[in-house]
Amino acid sequence: MRAMRSLLFEIADAVHEAVRSTEGAFEDAEVGMGADGTPTAKIDRVAEDAVFKVLAAKGNPLNVLSEEREFQDFKRAETLVLDPIDGTANAVSRIPFYSVSLAVGVRDLDNVRYGLVRNLASGETFYAAKGKGAYRDGERIKVRDFRLDRAQFLVYLGNRAARHAHGMAAMPRRTRSLGSTALETCIVAAGGADLHAVVMGAATGGLRVVDIAAASLILREAGGELYDDRGQRFNMPFDIRVRRNMLAVGDPRVLEAFK
Ligand code: IPD
Ligand code: CA
Secondary structure (H helix, E strand, O other): OHHHHHHHHHHHHHHHHHHHHOOOOOOOOEEEEOOOOOEEEHHHHHHHHHHHHHHHHOOOOOEEEEOOOOOEOOOOOOEEEEEEEEOHHHHHOOOOOOEEEEEEEOOEHHHEEEEEEEEOOOOOEEEEEOOOOEEEOOEEOOOOOOOHHHOEEEEOOOOOEOHHHHHHHOOOOEEEOOOOHHHHHHHHHOOOOOEEEEOEOOOOOOEOHHHHHHHHHHHHHOOOEEEOOOOOEOOOEOOOOOOEOEEEEOOOHHHHOOO
């Protein structure tokens, strides 16, 4: 238990250090194609290499499902679901809101046992172990109650967003679109916002499991819940090809506001 926590923090530290110290890490250049079919930027590669280096030095104690490489099957009981950089577009634009996302579990989101998300610009770290609560930099976090008069939503916007997403964004007084689903979901977990939504059109997809695996546990451990775009409890298999729309809420009364 503590060993897994230490391993995840060690990996986050290694990624943090690699991103900070590698010359040209933030160059806006594609260096290849990821396992998910989207381009790999230099910072994605730097971060992912740092993770594999730590794991290899420990005899590869976990299988790895990552956004960039093919599934690494080391015949271990559990899998590290890894997004080396969530918010790559922010990182290369030097917008200080991008993260590493690390989750450990089996099969699907319902069976994630540990999750860690670190903002690599600020160093702020969110962590949860199943059944043990969620923490930000060592302090317990909780979702907040929904009140329409002070509502703040974090909604993916842009040309892949479904029309419905723009409707949601127009509802509260304040809406932000921050560009890292892992971190945005953690902000909901910590009571800084009421909703994070990624709702894209059928042709353009939705989230991948690597984006949300760690943050889904952190949000649930903080008292929140995730739903699909039909209002059902959200789950995703550990499969990089699957994409799904998602609403992450602190208080389920947020969903009433959409009816
Ligand atoms: C992206 C971010 C973004 C979300 C996109 C993801 P990436 O992840 O999480 O917030 O809206 O769907 O692709 O590409 O930076 O790992
Ligand atoms: Ca990524």
